[in-house]
Amino acid sequence: MPDAPANHEERVLVLQGGGALGAYQGGVFQALQEAQLEPDWVAGISIGAINSALIAGNPPERRVARLREFWETVSSALPGGVLSLDRIDGMFRAPINEASAVHALLFGVPGFFTPRVPPPQLQPEGTMAAISYYDTTPLKGTLQRLLDFDVLNGGRVRLSVGAVNVETGNFIYFDTAHDRVDVRHIMASGALPPGLPPVEIDGEYYWDGGLVSNTPLQYALEQRGERHRVVFQVDLFPARGQMPATILDVSQREKDIRYSSRTRFNTDMELERQLMIKAANRLLEKLPPELRADPDVQKLASLRRECKGIDVVHLIYRTKQYESQAKDYEFSRASMEEHWQAGYADMRDTLKDPRWTQRDPHSHTVRIFDLTRDKERITETRHGYIL
DSSP: OOOOOTTTEEEEEEEOOOGGGGHHHHHHHHHHHHTTOOOSEEEEETHHHHHHHHHHTSOGGGHHHHHHHHHHHHTOSSOTTTTOTTTOOGGGHHHHHHHHHHHHHHHOBTTTBEEOSSOGGGSOTTSGGGGOSEEOHHHHHHHHHHOOHHHHTSSSSEEEEEEEETTTOOEEEEETTTSOOOHHHHHHHTOOTTTSOOEEETTEEEEEGGGTOSOTHHHHHHSOOSSEEEEEEEESSOSOOOOOOSHHHHHHHHHHHHHSOOHHHHHHHHHHHHHHHHHHHHHHHHSOGGGTTSHHHHHHHTSOOOOSOEEEEEEEOOOOTTOOTTGGGOOOHHHHHHHHHHHHHHHHHHHHOHHHHTSOTTOOSEEEEOTTOTTOOOOBOTTOOBO
C-alpha cells in the first residue's frame, strides 16, 4: 500500500499525567523522532504537560537531549551506580523502590520540588506554604533553563496543556494556537494538591488538570482539522488490572482507575459524531432550495465538516509486579531508565507492526491501534472502527 504524502497527516502526541512514570513518554518520543514522525501538535496534562513543553519548546535536534536532561535531573537524588538495573532485581527491587519513594516524600526531588519547613500546618494561613507540602521553585528554574519560550510559542509545534481553576472548578486548556504560554502554564498543569501549590495566572489560581481529566485525548479529537489525524496517545495508568489481594493493592488499583484514560468512550463518541455529521450532510443535500434558509437547517449546516479520518495509536505503560501505589513518585535512576526504555521499545514495536504499516493512510474512519497488548486483536467493523 502506498505511503501517504508527508503533508497528508497531522500528527498529535497526547501525553497523560503520571509523575515519575513520565519517563516512559520520553522513550516514546525518542522512537518517534528516530522514525521521523515528529508531532505537529503536543498536548499534555501534569507530567505530560512538562514533557510536551520540552518537545515544543526546543528545536528538533535538541528535543530528546532536553527530555533526557530533565529526567536525569529529577532522578539524581540516589546514586545510580549503586542502584543500577544490573545490580537490583527480584525480591530486592520492591523494597528499594519503596525506599526511593520515601526518600522523595521526605527530601523532595532534585530540580522539581522541596519539602516545606516548617510543614503547612505551621505556616501562616492563606499563604502558598499553608496549602501545600512542597515548594516547586526548583521546577520553575529547571523549566526556564531547559525551555526556549520563543520557540515554544513560535508555532512550529502546537502546545496544549490542561489545568483546573481552583475557585471555579472549571477545566481549561492553555493552547499556543491562541495563547502565549509561559512557565506558569506548564507548572499549573502539574500542580497536584495537596503536595504542590496552585499557580497564579492573571489573578486566577490553577491546579493539576488531572483532577478533572488526566488525558487530553477528548480535546485533541474535538479540535477542527483539515488533514487525516494520527493521535499517538501515551498513557501511564492502565484502566485494566487484576482484583486486589491486599489493602496495598487496593491503593494501587484505585489510583490506576482514577487516572486512567477513557479512550474507548472518547473514540466511541467521536465515531458517533462523525456518523451524525455525515447523516446531516446527506440530509442537507436532499432539501429543496426554499428550505436552505430555515434557521434549523442553518444550524445543521454550521456543524464542522466531517474529519478526514482519525487513527489513535494507544500506548500504555504496563506496571511491573514489583511496583506499588508509590510508582508515580518513585524517582530512582533505575526506574527512570526502565520506564524510558519501555516506552522506546513499545513505540518501536508499534511502528514495525504490520497492522500499522499496512493500514490505509487515506481512511476516513475512526480507528484505534493498541498493538502492544499481546492478548488483544484488532478487528474492523462495518463502520471501519478498529477495536
